[in-house]
Amino acid sequence: MKSVDASVPDGAAATACFLDAGDTALVVEFGRDIDRHASALVLALADRVKAAAIPGVVETLPTFRSLMVHYDPLRLSQPELKARIAPLLEGLTAAEQAGCHWRLPACYDPSIGLDLLEVAERTKLSVDEVIKVHSSTTYHIYMLGFLPGFPYMGDLPAALELPRRQNPRVRVPKGSLAIAMRMSCVYSLESPGGWHVLSRTPAPLWDPRRENAGLLAAGDKVVFEPVSLDDYQSLLARADSGEWVPEPDTGGRP
Amino acid sequence: MKPALRVLAPGLLTTVQDLGRTGYQSLGVPVSGAMDIVSFAAANAIVGNPPSAAALEIAYQGPSLVVEATSVRIAYAGPETAIDILSPDGTPRRLPRLQSARLMQGETLRIGALTGSAVGYLAVEGGIDVPLMLGSRSTLTRATIGGFEGRQLRAQDRLPLATADAPEREEASLPSLDLSPPERFRVVLGPQDDYFTARGIETLLTATYTVTQSSDRMGMRLDGPKLEHADGFDIVSDGIAPGTIQVPGNGMPIVLLADRQTTGGYPKIATVISADLAPLGRLRPGAQVRFEKVSVGEAQGIRREQARMIASLRERLVPVPPTVSINLEKLYGSNLLSGWVDARE
Numbered sequence: 140m141k142s143v144d145a146s147v148p149d150g151a152a153a154t155a156c157f158l159d160a161g162d163t164a165l166v167v168e169f170g171r172d173i174d175r176h177a178s179a180l181v182l183a184l185a186d187r188v189k190a191a192a193i194p195g196v197v198e199t200l201p202t203f204r205s206l207m208v209h210y211d212p213l214r215l216s217q218p219e220l221k222a223r224i225a226p227l228l229e230g231l232t233a234a235e236q237a238g239c240h241w242r243l244p245a246c247y248d249p250s251i252g253l254d255l256l257e258v259a260e261r262t263k264l265s266v267d268e269v270i271k272v273h274s275s276t277t278y279h280i281y282m283l284g285f286l287p288g289f290p291y292m293g294d295l296p297a298a299l300e301l302p303r304r305q306n307p308r309v310r311v312p313k314g315s316l317a318i319a320m321r322m323s324c325v326y327s328l329e330s331p332g333g334w335h336v337l338s339r340t341p342a343p344l345w346d347p348r349r350e351n352a353g354l355l356a357a358g359d360k361v362v363f364e365p366v367s368l369d370d371y372q373s374l375l376a377r378a379d380s381g382e383w384v385p386e387p388d389t390g391g392r393p
Numbered sequence: 394m395k396p397a398l399r400v401l402a403p404g405l406l407t408t409v410q411d412l413g414r415t416g417y418q419s420l421g422v423p424v425s426g427a428m429d430i431v432s433f434a435a436a437n438a439i440v441g442n443p444p445s446a447a448a449l450e451i452a453y454q455g456p457s458l459v460v461e462a463t464s465v466r467i468a469y470a471g472p473e474t475a476i477d478i479l480s481p482d483g484t485p486r487r488l489p490r491l492q493s494a495r496l497m498q499g500e501t502l503r504i505g506a507l508t509g510s511a512v513g514y515l516a517v518e519g520g521i522d523v524p525l526m527l528g529s530r531s532t533l534t535r536a537t538i539g540g541f542e543g544r545q546l547r548a549q550d551r552l553p554l555a556t557a558d559a560p561e562r563e564e565a566s567l568p569s570l571d572l573s574p575p576e577r578f579r580v581v582l583g584p585q586d587d588y589f590t591a592r593g594i595e596t597l598l599t600a601t602y603t604v605t606q607s608s609d610r611m612g613m614r615l616d617g618p619k620l621e622h623a624d625g626f627d628i629v630s631d632g633i634a635p636g637t638i639q640v641p642g643n644g645m646p647i648v649l650l651a652d653r654q655t656t657g658g659y660p661k662i663a664t665v666i667s668a669d670l671a672p673l674g675r676l677r678p679g680a681q682v683r684f685e686k687v688s689v690g691e692a693q694g695i696r697r698e699q700a701r702m703i704a705s706l707r708e709r710l711v712p713v714p715p716t717v718s719i720n721l722e723k724l725y726g727s728n729l730l731s732g733w734v735d736a737r738e
Contacts, residue, residue, distance in 0.1 A: 158584035161664030162692035164634035166584045173629050185419075200418045200632045202656055207632025209418065212667065212693040213700050283421040284630060284656030287536050291630070327421075328536060345420075347526055347538060353420035 155180070155228055157221055158205075162212050165220055167228075168205040173293065173321075177204040178281050179233035182358040187227040193220070201357045202282045203291070238280070238358030239387035245274065245316055245363040246371035247338040254304075254335040258318070262299055270365060272296050273316075273337055278323055280359045288327035288345030288353040292361060295321045307333030314339045314375075316363065338363070341375035342385050354385065396462030396557040398517070400550040401501065404456035409521050409540035409552075410514075410651075411447040414529035418655045424635070425531035425539070428512050428610060428651050428674030431703065432470040435570050436516035438706040439468035439493050446520035447530035449546075451513045453677075455504025456546060460496045466559035467502060468493040470570060471513020472675070475505035492566040492713060493518075495559050510572060510675035519556025533652055535611070564713040567706065574672040577685040580638065580663040581692055585628060588660035589640070593621035597638075597662055597684055602646065604680045610652040613673065615682060619644030620662060630658040636665030636673075650674060666692035668699040 158166035167184060170177040178201075185201045188208060195215025200207040210220055247270045249255050259266045278292035285291075295318055303319045308331065311317070315326040317334035326332055327345040340363065344354045355361070366374070377383035410433070413426025427433035427450055437446050449456070455474055469476050469490050476488040481499040488494045490513075496502060507513050523530050523541050532540025541550055586594060602617035626642045633639070637649045639659040648665055649657075651674070665673055666687060676682065687695070 159581050159664070159689055160584045160632070160634035160661070161581050161636050161666060162689050162696060163667050164632065164664075166632065168584075168631075171629065198416050198418055200655060202631040203629045205631045207634070209415070209634070212696050216693055217689045282630070282656065283419065285421060285654060287417070287420055287422045287538070289421050352417070352422075352527060357419065 155184075157224075159217075160207065162217070163210060165208045165210065165217065165224075166205050167208065167224060170204045173203045173281065175279060175294075176233050178279065180231060181206045182238075183231055183233065184227060185357070187231070188224065191223065191227060193223045195220070202284070238356060238360060240389045241355065241359060241361045241385065241387050243340050243342045243361060243363055243385060244366040244371065244374055245338040245340045246366050246368055247274070248368045248371070250368070251312070251315075251371075252336060252338045253315075254317075255337050258299065258301065258335050258337060261301060264298065269299065269337065272298055273318070273323070274363045274365050276323075276362070278361045280355055280357050280361065282357045283353065283355065285324075286326070286328050286330055286345070287347075288355065290325055290327075290344070290355050290359075290361070292323045293321055295323050297321070301335060303333040304335060307331055311336060312339065314341060314344075316340060338365075339371065341371050341378050343378045346381075348381065349384070359387075394461070395522075395551075396465075396554040397551040398458040398465065398502075398554065399461050400546050400548055400552065401457040401459055403546040403548055403550070404451055404504070405454040406452040407456050407546040408450050408532040408534065409447050409523050409530055410450040410532060411530045412445050413531055413651065414527050414533075414539065417527050418632075421655055422527065422536075422538070423533055423652050423655060425529070425533045425610075426651050427514065429471070429514070429671045431671045431699070432512070432570065432572065432675075433514045433516075434703045435470035435491065435567055435706055436468050436514040439470065439491060439565050439567055439710065440466050440516045440518040441565075442516055442518060442520055444703070446516065447523065448514045448516040448521065449552075451504060451507065451515060452511055454506050455513070455515075457501055457503045458552070459501045460498055461551065462498060462554055462556075463558035464495050464497050465554060465556070466493055466495045466518035467515060468565075469504060469513060469515050470567070472507045472509040472572060474507045474513060475503075477503045477505075479503060489566070491568075491570055493564045495561065495564070511677045512675055517554055517556075518559045519554060522553040522555040535652060563715075565710040566713045567710055572672070572675060574676065574680075575669060577683045578669045578673055579666045579687045579692065579695065580636075580684050581666060581689050582663045582686060583661070584631075584664075585660040586662055588623055588626075588628065589662050590621045590623045593623070593662070596620055597646070598686055600683070602682045604676050604678050604682060606678045608678060610650060612650055612653060613648045613676070615646045615648065617645070620646060622660065626660060628658055628660050630656045633657050633661070634664050635667060636670050637661045638663045638665065648673065666695060668692070668696045671699075
């Protein structure tokens, strides 16, 4: 039931197709479903496009199963862009992408894990089992989206799989760890939201005061370590003052 | 004190915008920026700014701003509105749109209701000097990023300016600016046009849609004939381009604009071409929208034409004869108007 970290088969050849997204973006799609192999190919291509520094490419946006390339049509036509990307797909494998590994504190106290009791009830697990299952999984960050610094992480063990809440909350507090379907996420900012909140992390995932405003990137791996409410609060105070920013275990970014 | 424009009345939704915040979409940060880059570029050109200078985006109802600098040079570009400059004693003078004017300390600029379209721009020579955040001064109110404290303007805000004293010189005017919408907004089909039936595509390209009230800087919700999905309406989230037309389960298209989210999980039937985003951004609720299909190559050709038009704005500027731009302070200071001034006291 536990999803295995880095279960990506490597060496498989990449099959991709180009899709039009208007005259300023091109989609390179590797599949239509969420799977780790497609995600690894997307991230590997993102690295290659970045390294190629193609004049006129504005930025790339990796998602679950495709890479969106935003470009300036005044500097680069679509045929030119396709001609620059096609060779980058040659020999692309799932093995070459390597992200950072993070261990982030999370407090599963029911006072801030707003849906913890309900999730336990609906999954027919004890609260302790829910916490154990959620915090013993190494999550792969497929992509960031929805909010600045908001990671879509998988794969959530099937034992915790639930649809989204029927009544989304108007306000989900910043730092809330939540689950829906086979995904786990962190609300990097306070926002409306429909996922089930299990806990809260004091880690500042998004802080525009920092030069590196977003802590996490697509392709990173994350494990959540349960901490007490007291520890959560003292870490949160240190994070708010800018005194504490988590460091990855391995694989620092350049 | 830093030179500023102090807000007396903020207008309906006035925000600082520039050309947007690119480079952070992979972190989930929307691009934002001016909804109508043509009017934005025109306002900046008229005051002599580079095209990237931050300006005020005004929606529906303009602000009143008092000058707290030695002098400022401003210009408004956008739909018709009343632009009045009030001297400290309240004497108004009218300024045409698409024309620069130099305002002195203590004078008030008052911009009225916009007629015809939704947004206009007020540029200030030297630019609005709010701090750069992630490389841009654009405001994204949803995430409290950029602009003036990440939000729309409020009364008593002091908008910092880069230039404390606008140099005296001849004022400039742009003789005309075409703000008329295209007959049909042009789209490139995809990236998920295959999630719709042939009839769904046909409907998009033939029907007339109406802009609804629930439209904002993030997206424009349209009302009209339902677009028929071929096979479900939940897809695995992928990237969103500027102008993406996503279609949720109710079959009503939503065109995603400047503050669009970076990713989304509804099928995207087509994408409005980049050159048509400016006229689209000007539309108000109630406006009618029709679409037609073009190729990516055609879209890029149309975009190049638009870029040439924007680049030519500066060359098209004409000097304003001094009689049109009356400097009240100078006139009051001379004997010429002394009798008039006396009569008012």
